[in-house]
Amino acid sequence: MIEVVTRKKRKASKSASKRRKTKKELWAEYGLERPPKPRYSGLRGIVWFLLSLYVRQRDLKAYGPICINCGKVKEEFHGGHFIPTGECGWDGLALDEKNVHAECSYCNFRDKAKLNYARNLDLRYGAGTAQALRDRYYEYKHSGNQYKNLTQNEYREKIAYLQALLEPVDN
Numbered sequence: 001m002i003e004v005v006t007r008k009k010r011k012a013s014k015s016a017s018k019r020r021k022t023k024k025e026l027w028a029e030y031g032l033e034r035p036p037k038p039r040y041s042g043l044r045g046i047v048w049f050l051l052s053l054y055v056r057q058r059d060l061k062a063y064g065p066i067c068i069n070c071g072k073v074k075e076e077f078h079g080g081h082f083i084p085t086g087e088c089g090w091d092g093l094a095l096d097e098k099n100v101h102a103e104c105s106y107c108n109f110r111d112k113a114k115l116n117y118a119r120n121l122d123l124r125y126g127a128g129t130a131q132a133l134r135d136r137y138y139e140y141k142h143s144g145n146q147y148k149n150l151t152q153n154e155y156r157e158k159i160a161y162l163q164a165l166l167e168p169v170d171n
Contacts, residue, residue, distance in 0.1 A: 026042065026043070030046055030163070031163075032046065032050075035049065043152060043155035043156065043159065046155075046159055047095065047150075050159060050162035050163060053079075054097075054166055055079050055097065055101055055102060056077050056079060057166065057167055058102075059102035060077075061167075063102075065077075067102065067103055067104040067107055068101040068102060068103055068116075068117055068124075069104070069107035070104060070106070070107050070111070070116060071116060071120070076104070076105065077104060077105075078102075078104070078105055079102070079103075080101060080102070080103025080107060080117075081093075081094070081099055081100055082100075082101070082117050082118070082121060083133055083134070083137045088137055092140055093133065093136060093137060093140075095158065096133075098121070098125060103117070117130075118130035121133070
């Protein structure tokens with residue numbers, strides 16, 4: 001018997017092979033459980049989740065449960081940027097490990113001056129670190145060039161890099 005392939009059948013088989021992964025499937029591809037409300041979607045969300053987790057682990061191990069900005073001992077931290085994400089481009093400072101540190105929620109959302117953050121960056125990495133980050137930001141802002149979004153492959157490389165840095169987390 002000869003099967004007649006209609007347009008509908010062709011379209012259905014084509015769409016099944018090109019079906020996009022669900023958000024949950026995308027996160028599972030990297031061995032992660034998708035948080036209820038990730039800050040960003042897609043691969044960018046996974047990169048941000050892993051970077052935030054990594055810098056919090058790194059800072060807790062190196063400096064204890066202390067906010068980089070206010071210096072207070074806290075129980076919960078965010079991955080707080082010195083130069084805010086919305087102003088620094090995804091292929092620039094947003095994913096720079098020296099620009100992201102364990103910061104308490106109060107400082108992350110309310111303290112925009114970040115004066116202590118700058119001082120503590122210089123203490124951690126050497127004098128001039130905060131100014132070097134500011135200089136990179138001003139160069140970007142005044143160059144007229146826009147940072148580009150990372151490609152899918154660049155996001156995947158960043159995910160692999162961050163997963164290699166992370167220490168196993170006990171559930």
